[in-house]
Amino acid sequence: MSDNVAHALSGAGGGIVSMILTYPLITISSRLQVQRNSAHPSEDDYKNTGDAFVKILKTEGPQGLYSGINSALFGISVTNGIYYYFYEAVKAVFEKRGKRSMTTGESMLAGAIAGSAVVFVTNPIWTVNTRITTYKKKLDKQEADGKPLKHQRAPTTMETAMEILKTDGFKGFYAGLLPALILVINPIIQYTVFEQLKARWMKLKSSNLSAWEFFVLGAVSKLAATGITYPYIVLKARQQAASKKSSGTNKPSLIQELRDIFKAEGFAGLYNGLSSKLLQSVLTSAFLFMMKEELFRWAVWTLVVLGARKPARVVEPLDWTYNNTTVRKLHYFQYDSSYTHRMPQPAHLGLLGPVIRAEVGDNVTVHCWNKANVPISMHPHGLHYTFEDEGALYDGSSANGSSPADGHSIVWGYHSHVHEDKDVNAGLVGPIVVYKEGTLGAWSPRDPDREFFAAFMAINDAQSSILSNSTELHYTINGYTHDIPDMVMEYAERVRWYLMAWGGEMDVHTAVWSSGEVMWGYQASNEMTLMPASFRTVDMLANTPGRHTLFCKTPLHRKGGMEAAYVVREAVGSGRRKNSKAKVVPSE
Numbered sequence: 001m002s003d004n005v006a007h008a009l010s011g012a013g014g015g016i017v018s019m020i021l022t023y024p025l026i027t028i029s030s031r032l033q034v035q036r037n038s039a040h041p042s043e044d045d046y047k048n049t050g051d052a053f054v055k056i057l058k059t060e061g062p063q064g065l066y067s068g069i070n071s072a073l074f075g076i077s078v079t080n081g082i083y084y085y086f087y088e089a090v091k092a093v094f095e096k097r098g099k100r101s102m103t104t105g106e107s108m109l110a111g112a113i114a115g116s117a118v119v120f121v122t123n124p125i126w127t128v129n130t131r132i133t134t135y136k137k138k139l140d141k142q143e144a145d146g147k148p149l150k151h152q153r154a155p156t157t158m159e160t161a162m163e164i165l166k167t168d169g170f171k172g173f174y175a176g177l178l179p180a181l182i183l184v185i186n187p188i189i190q191y192t193v194f195e196q197l198k199a200r201w202m203k204l205k206s207s208n209l210s211a212w213e214f215f216v217l218g219a220v221s222k223l224a225a226t227g228i229t230y231p232y233i234v235l236k237a238r239q240q241a242a243s244k245k246s247s248g249t250n251k252p253s254l255i256q257e258l259r260d261i262f263k264a265e266g267f268a269g270l271y272n273g274l275s276s277k278l279l280q281s282v283l284t285s286a287f288l289f290m291m292k293e294e295l296f297r298w299a300v301w302t303l304v305v306l307g308a309r310k311p312a313r314v315v316e317p318l319d320w321t322y323n324n325t326t327v328r329k330l331h332y333f334q335y336d337s338s339y340t341h342r343m344p345q346p347a348h349l350g351l352l353g354p355v356i357r358a359e360v361g362d363n364v365t366v367h368c369w370n371k372a373n374v375p376i377s378m379h380p381h382g383l384h385y386t387f388e389d390e391g392a393l394y395d396g397s398s399a400n401g402s403s404p405a406d407g408h409s410i411v412w413g414y415h416s417h418v419h420e421d422k423d424v425n426a427g428l429v430g431p432i433v434v435y436k437e438g439t440l441g442a443w444s445p446r447d448p449d450r451e452f453f454a455a456f457m458a459i460n461d462a463q464s465s466i467l468s469n470s471t472e473l474h475y476t477i478n479g480y481t482h483d484i485p486d487m488v489m490e491y492a493e494r495v496r497w498y499l500m501a502w503g504g505e506m507d508v509h510t511a512v513w514s515s516g517e518v519m520w521g522y523q524a525s526n527e528m529t530l531m532p533a534s535f536r537t538v539d540m541l542a543n544t545p546g547r548h549t550l551f552c553k554t555p556l557h558r559k560g561g562m563e564a565a566y567v568v569r570e571a572v573g574s575g576r577r578k579n580s581k582a583k584v585v586p587s588e
């Protein structure tokens with residue numbers, strides 16, 4: 001399941017809370033809009049937002065301010081849910097195709113698609129809602145004139161919907177559809193301004209934004225959007241409020257309505273009731289964006305608990321044994337989607353975290369639950385990421401698939417980047433393998449039969465981000481010293497070695513295979529140099545049965561433990577590839 005469901009849920013939730021907080025302003029703004037300046041001014045007319053607030057509270061009590069909130073809550077949750085669902089879905093398509101963040105133009109198009117979907121679903125809801133709030137006002141007026149209406153109270157949502165269906169038919173729900181569609185421009189402006197400001201602000205700050213910064217961004221973006229589109233809101237509310245029953249004639253067209261307003265009230269009429277409406281929509285937007293990020297996290301976890309999310313990584317302590325000493329480390333564990341079962345990984349990976357496998361063009365989402373008592377992150381090498389997904393506190397990005405000259409897959413890696421060197425010494429590293437499109441899990445004849453990972457790491461226990469009683473320096477491959485379990489291959493298998501080096505100036509290594517040559521591109525050698533934070537992918541044909549050694553050529557490193565046996569088993573049977581088959585599991 002992709003993120004857009006979680007975005008839809010959190011958008012809906014954020015909308016509901018924001019709506020409850022700001023709904024009284026909607027009531028006031030809606031009534032002010034309907035109350036035309038020129039139509040028989042009376043004592044009861046609201047003079048301004050504050051006056052309306054006091055009058056409604058005095059005559060109708062708090063429930064007067066919240067009349068019609070049911071359909072408003074329903075409306076906002078549906079609106080936001082649909083909007084975020086489509087916006088994030090379109091965004092994912094753009095980002096997958098372009099392999100980068102959306103451009104401004106793309107984000108506007110995504111907004112237009114999402115906004116249009118919203119309008120077609122929600123226009124009936126808002127039609128009903130506007131009728132209810134304006135009916136109350138009419139009710140008061142008619143009572144004062146001694147001509148009571150049919151209902152002596154504001155009708156319920158269902159009654160109003162049935163009424164519209166009876167008098168205007170189904171198309172009654174789509175009164176004011178055109179201005180509503182024009183209003184799609186509002187969220188487009190709002191989200192574009194929001195995204196642009198957010199990106200710039202984050203770059204300036206070099207970190208994530210706080211809830212209050214989101215509040216300000218939400219307010220500013222909505223201010224810009226509503227300032228531009230407000231006249232349409234006035235038109236829409238008036239057109240929806242003008243039902244056949246009260247006017248006795250057909251509904252005025254949009255142009256007619258516009259002309260009438262100009263004639264009677266001038267340009268200012270288009271901004272009638274602006275103060276309360278603007279305040280309300282700006283506050284709603286501000287609250288929504290303030291809560292959205294946090295609610296998104298909750299939504300993700302809810303989906304995880306319901307089992308609707310993919311497997312996840314959990315960082316937990318791990319007691320790791322070198323030759324004879326046991327040291328507390330941290331480890332990225334892979335769990336199933338319920339977070340109850342640890343997924344096994346090949347023994348030779350040792351201290352390395354789970355292998356992240358992806359094809360060129362894939363979006364990789366990792367859900368990481370930090371159960372350690374130190375802050376950690378996940379910073380990828382070789383993948384494209386946006387600033388939010390950097391996992392490190394500087395700006396930079398790299399995107400490297402396997403090029404035409406490479407084999408079908410190349411290795412990269414990830415590590416925690418809160419305290420880079422200490423986190424790596426703690427054990428928070430793991431491999432990333434990027435496959436060519438269409439080759440992951442579907443092997444073609446040129447693909448390897450087997451994959452091994454070998455990270456050459458000088459691990460300094462004294463410089464670890466998790467406290468331990470050890471201050472030793474260990475020369476390891478995958479955390480192992482002098483031996484790695486289960487590095488066994490069959491005769492004539494094509495074996496791909498994914499080599500990694502991390503750490504600092506100590507981590508200059510020369511990997512050597514005692515069995516003979518490996519191929520790095522078109523270059524054959526029995527060794528491969530590794531510099532700190534470098535990644536090499538080499539291929540080997542397992543044509544020399546026996547027990548061999550993979551080691552670092554630096555004597556100090558090898559003596560310290562940077563060596564491991566690998567075994568090429570004797571051929572069984574006659575067929576060259578009798579026992580060979582793809583050993584690689586597809587990425588989750």
Ligand SMILES: [Cu+2]
Nearest residue numbers: 509552554557
């Ligand atoms: Cu070395």
